[in-house]
Amino acid sequence: MMEVxxxxxxNYGFNVDEINILEGYANINYxxxxxxxxxxxxxxxxxxxxxxxxxxxxxxVLMKLNNKLRDKFPKxxxxxxxxxxxxxxxxxxxxYRLLKWVVGxxxxxxxxxxxxxxxxxxxxxxxxxxxxxINDETIEARRMDWDLQYLxxxxxxxxxxxxxxxxxxxxxxxxxxxxxVLPVLPILRKSVIHNxxxxxxxxxxxxxxxxxxxxxxMVYAHLxxxxxxxxxxxxxxxxxxxxxxxxxxxxxxxVIQLKQEEVDILYYLIAGRLCMSLINSSKxxxxxxxxxxxxxxxxxxxxxxxxxxxxxxEKAKTVFRKAVGLKPLKIESxxxxxxxxxxxxxxxxSVSYNLPVKMAGAAFQYMxxxxxxxxxxxxxxxPHVGHQHPRVVEAGQRQMARLNTNTRYIFxxxxxxxxxxxxKFPEPLNKVFFxxxxxxxxxxAIRLAQTKTGFKNVMVLEHGYHGHTRQGIEISHYKFGRKxxxxxxxxxxxxxxxxxxxxPYKKNDGTAGRQYAGLAKDLLKEGSAPVAAFxxxxxxxxxxxVPLAKGYLKNVYPVIREQGGVCISDxxxxxxxxxxxxxxxxxxxxxxxxxxxxxxxxxxxxxLAAVVTTDEIADSFDNGMEFFSSFGGNxxxxxxxxxxxxxxEEEGLQQNALETGHYFLKMLNELKNRYEVIGDVxxxxxxxxxxLIKNIEILEHHTQxxxxxKNKMRDNFIxxxxxxxxxxxxxxxxxxxxxxxxxDIVVDRLSKLLTSYHT
Ligand code: PMP
Numbered sequence: 001m002m003e004v005x006x007x008x009x010x011n012y013g014f015n016v017d018e019i020n021i022l023e024g025y026a027n028i029n030y031x032x033x034x035x036x037x038x039x040x041x042x043x044x045x046x047x048x049x050x051x052x053x054x055x056x057x058x059x060x061v062l063m064k065l066n067n068k069l070r071d072k073f074p075k076x077x078x079x080x081x082x083x084x085x086x087x088x089x090x091x092x093x094x095x096y097r098l099l100k101w102v103v104g105x106x107x108x109x110x111x112x113x114x115x116x117x118x119x120x121x122x123x124x125x126x127x128x129x130x131x132x133x134i135n136d137e138t139i140e141a142r143r144m145d146w147d148l149q150y151l152x153x154x155x156x157x158x159x160x161x162x163x164x165x166x167x168x169x170x171x172x173x174x175x176x177x178x179x180x181v182l183p184v185l186p187i188l189r190k191s192v193i194h195n196x197x198x199x200x201x202x203x204x205x206x207x208x209x210x211x212x213x214x215x216x217x218m219v220y221a222h223l224x225x226x227x228x229x230x231x232x233x234x235x236x237x238x239x240x241x242x243x244x245x246x247x248x249x250x251x252x253x254x255v256i257q258l259k260q261e262e263v264d265i266l267y268y269l270i271a272g273r274l275c276m277s278l279i280n281s282s283k284x285x286x287x288x289x290x291x292x293x294x295x296x297x298x299x300x301x302x303x304x305x306x307x308x309x310x311x312x313x314e315k316a317k318t319v320f321r322k323a324v325g326l327k328p329l330k331i332e333s334x335x336x337x338x339x340x341x342x343x344x345x346x347x348x349x350s351v352s353y354n355l356p357v358k359m360a361g362a363a364f365q366y367m368x369x370x371x372x373x374x375x376x377x378x379x380x381x382x383p384h385v386g387h388q389h390p391r392v393v394e395a396g397q398r399q400m401a402r403l404n405t406n407t408r409y410i411f412x413x414x415x416x417x418x419x420x421x422x423x424k425f426p427e428p429l430n431k432v433f434f435x436x437x438x439x440x441x442x443x444x445a446i447r448l449a450q451t452k453t454g455f456k457n458v459m460v461l462e463h464g465y466h467g468h469t470r471q472g473i474e475i476s477h478y479k480f481g482r483k484x485x486x487x488x489x490x491x492x493x494x495x496x497x498x499x500x501x502x503x504p505y506k507k508n509d510g511t512a513g514r515q516y517a518g519l520a521k522d523l524l525k526e527g528s529a530p531v532a533a534f535x536x537x538x539x540x541x542x543x544x545x546v547p548l549a550k551g552y553l554k555n556v557y558p559v560i561r562e563q564g565g566v567c568i569s570d571x572x573x574x575x576x577x578x579x580x581x582x583x584x585x586x587x588x589x590x591x592x593x594x595x596x597x598x599x600x601x602x603x604x605x606x607x608l609a610a611v612v613t614t615d616e617i618a619d620s621f622d623n624g625m626e627f628f629s630s631f632g633g634n635x636x637x638x639x640x641x642x643x644x645x646x647x648x649e650e651e652g653l654q655q656n657a658l659e660t661g662h663y664f665l666k667m668l669n670e671l672k673n674r675y676e677v678i679g680d681v682x683x684x685x686x687x688x689x690x691x692l693i694k695n696i697e698i699l700e701h702h703t704q705x706x707x708x709x710k711n712k713m714r715d716n717f718i719x720x721x722x723x724x725x726x727x728x729x730x731x732x733x734x735x736x737x738x739x740x741x742x743x744d745i746v747v748d749r750l751s752k753l754l755t756s757y758h759t
Pocket of ligand 1: 436437438439440442465466467468537541570571572573599600609
């Protein structure tokens with residue numbers, strides 16, 4: 001300290017009264033009080049030419065700002081030779097500068113009020129009015145890590161984020177930045193900006209923002225970036241971050257009129273800054289693990305990021321547009337959108353809910369409608385690893401830009417993906433045929449079985465559904481046996497669903513399974529010819545999420561095989577880890593099928609499906625007739641399918657299905673204990689059903705209540721559906737990233753709706 005004291009006396013000619021080191025900065029800062037009580041900060045840097053130039057530029061900017069706006073920014077103090085930078089005597093290794101202390105409390109220490117936030121926007125705009133006038137070549141040429149316009153250039157640094165369940169949000173917002181921000185940036189105005197108005201740099205007096213320090217991150221960038229950075233830190237820990245952000249935007253706009261294109265990208269810029277902050281802090285943490293400050297701000301940033309993804313970007317746009325007096329986006333009403341749709345699309349393609357949802361976007365387990373609402377998706381199992389999962393999207397984009405062809409050519413990703421997919425199956429399931437839909441897959445599965453066995457007949461389960469092709473309908477009682485169906489074809493044997501809640505046999509310790517299997521056996525005996533195949537889902541979705549009675553398949557499969565047929569498990573709904581305890585549904589029943597039908601979740605929404613079978617069955621199919629699917633197994637599909645499997649593994653989604661599913665089931669069972677109308681709660685992992693009944697004695701279906709709940713939940717922005725022969729079962733099969741808090745929300749809403757339904 002003595003040295004510093006001497007340095008100040010020698011170079012600045014003042015008597016030092018007190019010196020303290022300021023913590024938390026990369027360079028060394030001293031707080032200095034002189035004999036007359038004035039406060040200063042002395043900054044010490046390791047000297048180099050680019051830094052020296054930057055510091056000179058900073059001095060120029062600070063002098064200009066101080067000329068216009070007094071006592072708000074650090075004012076450079078000249079040394080005795082009249083220079084603002086003082087170079088050390090020891091071979092010019094160090095460079096120093098002295099700044100006048102700016103008085104005030106830090107933003108993070110003060111009470112956050114609307115007045116404070118409004119004053120913040122105004123303050124920033126007043127500063128930016130001055131900065132807009134400045135042309136400075138040094139700053140314009142500057143490239144630094146914290147410059148949001150170059151966010152995507154730190155892509156490789158995302159690897160510092162170890163947690164895949166955090167990384168996915170960062171990848172998501174990088175992708176959204178690329179899609180929504182980069183194309184707009186070239187038309188936006190630029191300026192010198194402070195670029196770091198975070199809550200540790202902003203100073204407050206009497207409830208208003210009055211000062212700003214640390215101009216070390218100044219860059220020449222898009223003006224709107226200034227606001228994005230400031231808002232990001234100001235809204236940490238806020239219940240309603242968007243409303244607080246709007247206060248800053250509104251008051252800023254009173255001084256500098258913002259343009260529509262600027263406010264429209266703010267949502268993504270704020271998210272981008274959060275990502276940047278997390279990436280850079282992870283890097284810093286790796287370099288300096290003991291720094292507590294990094295961890296504190298990191299926690300807040302993660303919490304905000306997870307909250308931000310739940311905000312519909314359209315809502316953010318509307319809120320920010322309103323804040324600057326711009327009209328909201330004009331969006332066609334749902335009713336006129338429906339009219340338009342019906343001009344082209346048959347009403348046979350039904351739309352869910354009394355009030356249909358017009359979707360505009362989605363992220364993970366959240367879906368955004370066109371009107372700014374966010375829906376919690378507790379229903380859609382096709383976006384298995386989460387809606388628009390960035391890993392999957394990027395895998396598709398990349399491969400689509402490189403090569404998309406068909407399986408008549410050799411491309412490595414077909415074998416790579418097949419190997420990875422087949423590694424998930426037990427022996428002897430080791431061949432795969434790729435197609436584009438579950439229907440095409442079940443159709444092919446039946447053909448394989450019929451070709452292998454030479455038989456035609458097929459045994460199916462009551463209420464089962466396997467596809468919409470002609471073959472699919474014929475093997476789906478859910479279709480042929482219901483409205484519009486043509487009844488059971490001659491070659492179909494329909495065996496009763498082994499339902500231990502509704503069926504005749506209820507002892508689910510293996511007894512009922514054996515009894516139901518007995519019924520299948522009897523049916524086979526009665527049949528005129530052996531069956532080529534028996535097809536069933538391990539949990540029958542369209543029947544209303546009915547798990548097969550314990551031991552059922554273990555008793556049925558041998559009977560089918562004995563008479564020369566093969567066993568098909570339709571895993572379109574139940575596969576890929578959704579069961580939690582197992583990767584495939586058939587594993588719940590401790591059997592290995594001969595053919596497995598895959599679909600829905602396989603491509604996370606990309607049309608990708610497959611049939612997996614044994615060498616023997618695949619060989620028998622190679623009878624001279626080529627099997628070719630134009631799109632099946634194309635490189636883009638393979639890249640996407642592979643990414644889906646990788647994400648399931650990396651994000652531990654099967655384990656999540658197990659834990660969250662277990663919790664969800666427990667909460668639903670608690671609900672069942674409270675409401676008599678809930679007759680049964682069932683399922684595995686994240687594949688659940690809640691059966692609603694009017695009367696427990698006769699199990700009278702409560703279709704009306706199921707319909708009421710489905711629609712009311714939708715009105716409460718939660719997506720669920722109903723199914724079953726009487727449509728009285730609530731079906732839940734959310735994206736696999738669904739969490740316990742999400743489950744709580746669903747159960748809480750259901751509970752409220754059930755209570756109000758009764759009273
Ligand atoms: N099998 C099952 C069990 C299904 O649930 C479905 C679709 N709901 C299909 C097959 C048919 O799949 P896709 O709609 O892709 O043709």
